[in-house]
Amino acid sequence: MTPLNRIAAAFRRPLRIRLVAPPDKAAAALRGLAAFLHHRTELRYRRIRIDLTIRPDEEGNR
Numbered sequence: 001m002t003p004l005n006r007i008a009a010a011f012r013r014p015l016r017i018r019l020v021a022p023p024d025k026a027a028a029a030l031r032g033l034a035a036f037l038h039h040r041t042e043l044r045y046r047r048i049r050i051d052l053t054i055r056p057d058e059e060g061n062r
Contacts, residue, residue: 006045014047022057 019029030050037043 009045010047012046014049015043016049016051018051020053020055023054025057026052026054 017033019026021029030052033050037048
């Protein structure tokens with residue numbers, strides 16, 4: 001990526017991700033998201049905002 005592209009990427013709005021899940025599913029989703037972003041070259045140098053809410057699962061387990 002050229003320096004001009006890096007500057008342009010810095011001014012773009014951040015990529016927003018909202019995740020509400022139990023702890024095990026949230027961890028798996030974050031791992032998958034990290035793997036996805038690692039392989040996408042056009043998303044490098046892009047700001048990402050992740051709103052994470054951990055909730056107990058439906059059975060009441062933590």
